[in-house]
Amino acid sequence: MPFFLRRIATLSSSIFAIVTFNFFLFHIIPGDPIRLIARTQRLNTEAIAKLRTSFGLDGSLLSQYFRYLSKLLHGDLGYSFFYKENVSGIVGRALGNTFLLLTASTLIVVTCGIAIGVFAGSRQGKKSDTATVVSSLILWSMPTFWVGMLLVFTFGVWVGGLPISGISTANALYSNWFQYAMDIGQHLILPTVTLAIVDIAFFIIITRTALIEVMSEDYMLTARGKGLSRRTIVWRHGFRNAMLPVLTASALYISALVGGAIQVEVVFSWPGMGLLMYNAVLARDYSVLEASFLLTTVAVLVANFAADMLYRVLDPRVAVSK
Amino acid sequence: MSRKDATLTTHGFKYFLRKLWRDPMGRWGLLILLITSFVAVICPIFFPFDPSKVGVDASSILTGPSQTHWLGSDELGRDVLRQFFSGARISLFVGIMATIISTIVGSGIGVFAGYYMGRLDGFLMRITDFFLVVPALPLMIALGAIFGQNITVIIMVIGFLSWPRTARIVRSQTLSLRQRQFVPRAKSLGSTNLRIIRTHITPHVMPLIVANTILVVAGCILSEATLSFIGLGDPDRISWGTMLHFSFVSGAIGRGAWWYFLPPGFGILFIVLGFTLVGHSFEKITNPRHRGES
Numbered sequence: 001m002p003f004f005l006r007r008i009a010t011l012s013s014s015i016f017a018i019v020t021f022n023f024f025l026f027h028i029i030p031g032d033p034i035r036l037i038a039r040t041q042r043l044n045t046e047a048i049a050k051l052r053t054s055f056g057l058d059g060s061l062l063s064q065y066f067r068y069l070s071k072l073l074h075g076d077l078g079y080s081f082f083y084k085e086n087v088s089g090i091v092g093r094a095l096g097n098t099f100l101l102l103t104a105s106t107l108i109v110v111t112c113g114i115a116i117g118v119f120a121g122s123r124q125g126k127k128s129d130t131a132t133v134v135s136s137l138i139l140w141s142m143p144t145f146w147v148g149m150l151l152v153f154t155f156g157v158w159v160g161g162l163p164i165s166g167i168s169t170a171n172a173l174y175s176n177w178f179q180y181a182m183d184i185g186q187h188l189i190l191p192t193v194t195l196a197i198v199d200i201a202f203f204i205i206i207t208r209t210a211l212i213e214v215m216s217e218d219y220m221l222t223a224r225g226k227g228l229s230r231r232t233i234v235w236r237h238g239f240r241n242a243m244l245p246v247l248t249a250s251a252l253y254i255s256a257l258v259g260g261a262i263q264v265e266v267v268f269s270w271p272g273m274g275l276l277m278y279n280a281v282l283a284r285d286y287s288v289l290e291a292s293f294l295l296t297t298v299a300v301l302v303a304n305f306a307a308d309m310l311y312r313v314l315d316p317r318v319a320v321s322k
Numbered sequence: 323m324s325r326k327d328a329t330l331t332t333h334g335f336k337y338f339l340r341k342l343w344r345d346p347m348g349r350w351g352l353l354i355l356l357i358t359s360f361v362a363v364i365c366p367i368f369f370p371f372d373p374s375k376v377g378v379d380a381s382s383i384l385t386g387p388s389q390t391h392w393l394g395s396d397e398l399g400r401d402v403l404r405q406f407f408s409g410a411r412i413s414l415f416v417g418i419m420a421t422i423i424s425t426i427v428g429s430g431i432g433v434f435a436g437y438y439m440g441r442l443d444g445f446l447m448r449i450t451d452f453f454l455v456v457p458a459l460p461l462m463i464a465l466g467a468i469f470g471q472n473i474t475v476i477i478m479v480i481g482f483l484s485w486p487r488t489a490r491i492v493r494s495q496t497l498s499l500r501q502r503q504f505v506p507r508a509k510s511l512g513s514t515n516l517r518i519i520r521t522h523i524t525p526h527v528m529p530l531i532v533a534n535t536i537l538v539v540a541g542c543i544l545s546e547a548t549l550s551f552i553g554l555g556d557p558d559r560i561s562w563g564t565m566l567h568f569s570f571v572s573g574a575i576g577r578g579a580w581w582y583f584l585p586p587g588f589g590i591l592f593i594v595l596g597f598t599l600v601g602h603s604f605e606k607i608t609n610p611r612h613r614g615e616s
Contacts, residue, residue: 292460
């Protein structure tokens with residue numbers, strides 16, 4: 001399957017590019033990285049040399065680069081002075097939490113977004129359609145973190161009732177795993193809703209536009225001529241064909257989703273990659289910042305690759321014309 | 323597409339303004355933009371904000387709306403309303419400057435890739451697709467953290483990471499223009515490639531670039547707000563995003579200080595919505611495919 005191999009090659013070269021870019025970004029541009037790590041000017045030459053060796057910053061640039069690559073391949077992402085721990089362990093825990101948040105909100109966004117988008121698109125020009133479009137544009141214009149702040153204010157200060165911070169209740173004792181899962185589920189509600197509120201607008205608008213475009217096709221006229229019911233026309237014929245452009249737009253969606261998750265995690269102190277990045281920026285913890293940037297980007301590249309593959313499976317026309 | 327595409331040269335600026343005004347979406351957008359630019363340009367002149375003018379004692383911190391402070395005070399006892407006015411200016415300024423960079427880079431790459439086609443096109447589109455897929459926010463955070471909290475850095479970071487969509491859109495339009503009769507004709511009359519791009523291609527892609535640019539401003543303002551909220555904003559030039567950062571960090575939410583975190587958020591929502599509405603309306607006018615849609 002030469003096509004598949006070609007895509008794999010593109011993916012690998014993209015990942016390679018981002019790894020190299022990452023190396024240059026964090027090892028070369030800021031002048032002397034040692035000064036950033038040490039965070040002080042008053043270090044004797046001995047201490048600097050020691051730091052240099054432990055961070056792999058001695059020797060020529062090329063040898064530094066190869067050492068960096070081989071460390072990466074062994075899963076060594078460096079050491080964080082802030083957490084006093086290996087970065088790979090810190091990042092590993094955060095990755096799972098972010099994944100949970102992204103999965104939960106994507107489920108809501110995809111199901112509700114498509115349903116509302118089809119609803120609006122099949123009533124093009126009517127009042128319900130216009131109302132949907134206008135409210136989607138308003139939702140889309142809100143900064144995700146601000147929506148989160150509003151929800152924190154509403155459910156944490158004003159009305160109360162839902163946990164607004166963290167992934168589980170601090171110091172809680174659980175008698176069984178079900179209680180633990182329920183606790184996490186409760187903490188998951190507000191971050192998920194925040195992320196969904198903003199990103200759903202994107203899905204609604206894309207689905208609506210795609211459906212309207214499909215509805216003007218000749219075969220839709222045929223379907224109507226056959227006397228099929230409205231529901232069959234919209235869902236069996238319209239919706240199925242409209243899904244392809246929606247899937248194409250998923251590259252933009254995945255990117256926006258990750259950006260939104262970072263903001264949501266900061267607002268709700270959700271212990272994922274975004275909060276990790278935020279704390280790394282505040283503490284100037286460059287080894288964690290570097291690792292979280294690299295992993296997030298690679299994860300998005302892989303997710304896009306998967307979406308692209310799915311697209312080929314669903315649309316045979318593309319597969320034939322390579 | 324017909325020969326009678328709306329171009330800026332054949333119709334002029336006034337024509338588009340009139341068309342925008344006739345569309346409800348465009349009219350609301352224009353009104354919103356008018357109000358926000360008034361706030362951003364005029365208000366700071368009459369109500370200047372001095373970041374160093376902090377409150378005298380603890381009792382002036384995070385106070386609610388009053389006669390002296392119409393929108394209350396912040397965690398340092400400074401006037402929120404004045405901060406809001408000057409924040410509008412910074413947010414709008416950063417958004418527009420970043421958009422200018424993004425538009426120049428994006429449409430430049432798009433026009434050259436679409437016109438010259440072949441290997442140059444393949445190379446430029448590889449780069450474009452790469453930046454299209456790489457998530458922008460983590461990259462912006464990494465760059466912002468390394469280069470420091472400075473308004474120029476923020477503008478550059480946002481501008482140089484927001485161009486791929488523009489490049490894609492402009493390229494496909496240029497490609498379809500390239501296939502038309504007037505390119506070989508102009509060539510046979512002795513026009514150079516650059517001259518054809520300048521006199522034949524650019525005027526035709528211009529409406530598309532303008533519509534896209536208006537939408538890019540909205541995205542850039544949101545990016546600025548997010549970066550500033552993360553804590554990468556210029557501490558000397560407080561934008562709406564920076565205000566939200568400080569309100570969040572200082573615990574204004576827990577204290578119920580709504581006057582501190584509501585106005586900047588609504589400001590961002592309002593201004594982004596304005597640009598989005600005008601952009602969509604403009605797209606409808608210039609793109610014949612969407613014409614006739616409500």
